[in-house]
Structures are given as structure tokens and as C-alpha cells.
Amino acid sequence: QQKVQQSPESLTVSEGAMASLNCTFSDGTSNNFRWYRQHSAKGLEVLVSIFSDGEKEEGRFTAHLNRANLHVSLHIREPQPSDSAVYLCAVSLLPGTGSNRLTFGKGTKFSLIP
Amino acid sequence: GALVYQYPRRTICKSGTSMRMECQAVGFQATSVAWYRQSPQKTFELIALSTVNSAIKYEQNFTQEKFPISHPNLSFSSMTVLNAYLEDRGLYLCGARDWGGQNTLYFGAGTRLSVL
Numbered sequence: 001q002q003k004v005q006q007s008p009e010s011l012t013v014s015e016g017a018m019a020s021l022n023c024t025f026s027d028g029t030s031n032n033f034r035w036y037r038q039h040s041a042k043g044l045e046v047l048v049s050i051f052s053d054g055e056k057e058e059g060r061f062t063a064h065l066n067r068a069n070l071h072v073s074l075h076i077r078e079p080q081p082s083d084s085a086v087y088l089c090a091v092s093l094l095p096g097t098g099s100n101r102l103t104f105g106k107g108t109k110f111s112l113i114p
Numbered sequence: 115g116a117l118v119y120q121y122p123r124r125t126i127c128k129s130g131t132s133m134r135m136e137c138q139a140v141g142f143q144a145t146s147v148a149w150y151r152q153s154p155q156k157t158f159e160l161i162a163l164s165t166v167n168s169a170i171k172y173e174q175n176f177t178q179e180k181f182p183i184s185h186p187n188l189s190f191s192s193m194t195v196l197n198a199y200l201e202d203r204g205l206y207l208c209g210a211r212d213w214g215g216q217n218t219l220y221f222g223a224g225t226r227l228s229v230l
Contacts, residue, residue, distance in 0.1 A: 034219070043120070043207060043223035088157070101173075102148070102209070102219065104158040 002027045004091050006105035014113045019076040021108045023089030028070060035063055035074045036088040038107070044088065048074065076110075084111045116142040118210050120222035127198050128230050134194040135225040137208030143188040144210035148219065149181070153204040161206075164191060198229050 003026040013019045021035075031051055036044040048063040050056040050072065055064045060077045072091075076083060089105040119138040127133045137147060146165045150158040162172040164185040172178060185191040191210075195202050205224045212220065 036221075044209075044221040046220070101160055101163065102150075102158075103160075104150075106157045 002030065002091060002101075002103040004089055004103050004105040006087075006089050006108050008108060009106075010109040010111075012111050012113055013079060015080070016078060019079050019083075019110060021074045021076075021087050021089075021110070023072045023074075023091075023105055025070050025072070025091045025103075027091070027093075028067065030067070030091045030093060032092045033063065033065055033072045034090045034102075035061065035072075036090060037083075038086045038088060040085075047087075079110075079112050081112050081114065086110070116140070116212055116220050118144075118208060118220045118222035120206075120208050120225050122225055123223060124226045124228070126228045126230060129199055130197055132194055132196045133198060133227065134192055135206055135208075135227075137191045137193075137210065137222055139189045139210040139212075139220070142210075142212040142220070144191070144212065145188060146211040147183075147185055147191040148209040148211070149183065149191075149193050150207045150209060151204045152207065152224075153201075156204075158207065161193070195227065198227065200229050203227055203229050 005024050007022045034049045035047045047061045048058045050063045050065045062075045065072045086107040086109050088107045090102045092102045117140040121136045148163045149161040152158045160173045161176045164170045183193045205226050207224045208222045209219045
């Protein structure tokens with residue numbers, strides 16, 4: 001069964017600093033990775049989707065995927081107060097290759113020091 | 115753009131009663147709908163995955179008898195929590211997948227269920 005672990009549990013950075021969030025997964029056949037953001041018990045906002053090794057940038061958010069190391073990370077460039085939220089890593093298999101089930105990590109609580 | 119609306123946003127029910135929540139996809143065809151629950155202090159758990167013209171697949175610990183789901187067309191799904199008890203509290207999210215687009219899973223804002 002897929003296990004998704006995120007670190008750190010919480011992260012506080014100063015305004016203007018780069019923020020890095022980590023996610024490891026256990027199923028090496030996974031090929032669909034997403035980072036979501038959840039503001040105060042609201043729904044999920046998709047930030048970045050990545051399917052192959054390398055990096056994918058969406059605005060100030062960049063995901064790095066290294067499937068051999070079972071690792072995907074999210075980097076937030078020039079974080080702003082509105083970025084304070086819980087960030088969730090979700091892993092699954094693309095359709096046609098198995099289950100469509102998304103497995104979520106427990107999240108990293110990110111906040112900014114003004 | 116693609117949007118997913120969930121209704122109601124918040125609901126309170128008495129222990130042992132049932133409540134129904136709805137999920138509406140706007141701007142795309144939701145050929146697949148996944149219902150998740152985020153219980154207090156936990157991450158999201160998949161309850162079931164519903165694909166049009168296929169049987170609904172429930173995850174372990176979740177059953178059709180407890181969480182019946184309807185997915186009658188490509189824009190709407192509903193789920194009922196039957197005989198709700200304290201352990202059913204949480205945020206219920208509907209994620210709708212657009213096969214025709216980039217296969218993105220769009221989530222609604224969720225229905226928060228409190229049980230008295």
C-alpha cells in the first residue's frame with residue numbers, strides 16, 4: 001500500500017526567503033504527483049502537477065521529481081502572507097496504468113514571518 | 115474554467131441521523147468523481163471512486179451501506195452519510211476528474227460535517 005510522507009511537519013520562513021517542502025512515496029511505479037494547498041480547513045487548490053522526472057514550474061511554485069529516489073519536492077519562491085496554509089503532497093498512478101487513487105501525505109503547515 | 119461546487123458547505127446533524135451532500139462540476143465533464151474525508155487531525159482518506167458507466171469502488175473501511183453514492187451524469191454526484199456518528203465528523207471533499215483535459219482532479223471547497 002502506498003505510503004506518502006511529508007517533511008517538515010511545519011515550516012516558518014521570513015518573507016522573501018525560498019521555502020522548500022519535501023515528500024517521499026513508497027510505490028516506485030507512481031507516475032502522477034500533485035501539490036495542493038489547503039487554507040484553514042477549506043477545500044484543496046491544486047498548485048503543480050508533475051508526471052516525469054525533472055522540474056515543473058507554475059508561477060512561484062516549482063515541483064522537482066526524482067522517481068528513483070522516491071522523492072518530490074515543492075519550492076515556493078518569494079513567499080507571501082497569502083501562501084500561509086497547509087501544503088499537501090498527493091501521489092497516484094495515471095489512468096490506464098492502475099488505480100486512480102490519490103494518496104495524500106499529512107501535510108506541511110507553512111507560515112511566513114512578516 | 116473548471117470548477118467544482120459542493121453543497122452544503124457546513125452541516126450539523128444529530129447522532130444517528132443521515133445527511134446528503136452534493137457535488138456539481140461546472141465547465142467540464144466529470145467522468146470520474148472521488149469522495150474524500152479529512153477527519154480531525156488526519157489527512158485525506160479516499161472513501162470511494164465513482165466512474166460513469168462503471169461500478170463505484172469503495173475503499174477499505176468504507177461501504178456503500180454507510181456512504182451511498184449517486185453519479186447519474188457527467189456533472190453531478192451526491193453522497194449520503196447514513197446514521198452519522200461522532201467518528202464521521204470531518205471535511206468531505208469531492209474531486210472530479212476531467213478526462214478530456216489534462217486529467218486534472220478538481221476539488222470542491224468541501225462539506226464540513228459536525229455531529230452532535
